Amino acid sequence: MDSYPAPTERDALALDASDTEGSLREEFLLPPYGDGQIAYFAGNSLGLQPAALAERLGEELADWAQLGVEGHLEARRPWVSYHELLREPAARLVGARPHEVVMMNSLTVNLHLLMASFYRPEGDRTRIVIEDTTFPSDSYAVRSQAAWHGLDPDKTVVRLKPRAGEDNLRSEDVAAFLEEEGSTVALVLLGAVNYYSGEHLDLELITRAGHAAGAIVAFDLAHAAGNVELKLHEWGVDWAAWCTYKYVNSAPGAVAGAYVHERHLQDRSIPRLEGWWSTDPSVRFQMAPEVTPQATADAWSMSNPPILAMAPVLLSLEIFDRVGMATLRRRSQRLTGYLESLLDTLGASHFEVITPRDPARRGCQLSVRSHRIDVGELAETLRRDFGVIADARQPDVIRLAPVPLYSTYHDCWRAYDALRRIQESS
Structure with missing residues (x-):
């Protein structure tokens, strides 16, 4: 020290x-x-x-006032593709490749959308591993996912605790649990930085242990994004989600982020809940009745970007890029x-x-x-x-x-x- x-x-x-x-x-x-x-x-x-946020929001309001609907294509930052402006800086923030990241929704909504795709309990492999002091919203989310699949949340959700007399869950203890009982684990979903204790887990070690056990490994980055250096792609993390109103300084209830490793982006067998923005943007306005899949994390997005909510995120990401x-x-x-x-x-x-x-x-x-x-x-x-x-x-x-x-x-x-x-x- x-x-x-x-x-x-x-x-x-x-x-x-x-x-x-x-x-x-x-x-x-x-x-x-x-x-x-x-x-x-x-x-x-x-x-x-x-x-600088008041001025940035003023620009979007001025474009709306002057252009009306034409702002979707003619605004200084066209609204129809506005979310794409956030992709690269958000990817740099979490150590991902641009096509692996999309900014959308709120954190818990993104957790549910990604669990709908990647929590697929089958046979004896049904359990979800979280930390005992996980944020309540995450606990509610995983328990409701277990119940949605007809499982008993009390038996399905495993809450890992620190050793007796300690305040923090050791990463090596997570890895040891996965080595011993990983054959029953479908999903590992831990907070990368624990909201209560401030502990930063070893994401690389846990990802490696989870994959060795045959589980999907994901992280809630709510207290990690903008706080610690992340290398999600390099570490092989399957998916992650985060909010942007904490360390990323993007306004109360700001638009959140989601990451899906590129090895999953071409896999058409993965189920998704879909909406208009899930389809390939090159054919979006053909108004087809079925989705045309796109091999980016945008495939998990649903709706057109909320411009006034995304403007603070874009400005904040520009600050992180600068420093x-x-x-x-x-x-x-x-x-x-x-x-x-x-x-x-x-x-x-x-x-x-x-x-x-x-x-x-x-x-x-x-x-x-x-x-x-x-x-x-x-x-x-x-x-x-x-x-x-x-x-x-x-x-x-x-x-x-x-x-x-x-x-x-x-x-x-x-x-x-x-x-x-x-x-x-x-």
Whole structure:
């Protein structure tokens, strides 16, 4: 671990002056607090608004006003093919090939659409493997998929837990389970970065183990896209889905992403739920009654792109292309390491970091267990009294995410100083 200075405000400000690589703070709108700004650590729930977004949305509204329906072909970014503008930058974000990626729908909708194709229980191979602390929406989705196939969710869905006394599920334990019981597993669907603990799983290891067991391997990238470097194609991941309103900063409920490895794109035996945008675009307006298959991830899309919802995603992806995930990951590790070093000085009587210490096993989130203070009350005190926005996750965790695009060392110091003061007064 790098060596950091003693936890003083002056040193935090000095670090901000000397370490600016990857920071675009001036390009984001931070909520106000008093005469200054909020120290914002909730980008893992909702990323901040890019300052350029109002102008970008205004361009789309102006095209609609001036062109009406002709905007589908004549807008400055024609609407009929608007989603194609997102394809390459989204692929770069998750380490995929462009034809393997499509931006569409919302995260859980995409999970269901992809499970409709790739969760095909048969014989003894019926089980779905998730982590015990998976996000509730994922749990609901896989349980409903099992029930849809006439299976008992309590028996079909396997919830892998950490070892006794530990807070994080080890990737090697996932691989060991698949080696021992993989013949009964139809689908592995894990969070690449766990929403609760902030742990980053070894996706390559798990994919290799799942394939060796004969299972389909997929990942929910909600807390990974825009947070950690990904190589989905290289690792051979079968499919993945992610939202874009967290680290990708694309507005509340923004259009989500989906990835399907190219080895599946030519396979006509894979069933799909289809709509107008599933068909080959070269014949789409012939209005044929049957789909003409296309060998891209677009085959899983259904409807024409929602322009006003896609505009923020496109702008955000342009920002990531400009900075690069490698640069952001380096800055993320510096900021998160600094915040961790500050929190360590508090001891563990009140607040304990449960996120893995190894930088390779986490993104920018540090999950802090509160031993003596209700986390809902703690989050409210941080916001109201100190201008620090974190979020609470029951039963006992607050999450602090120093997002490299807009967070600073001084933000980290403010979070530490607030917790120190709260600890001293409790």
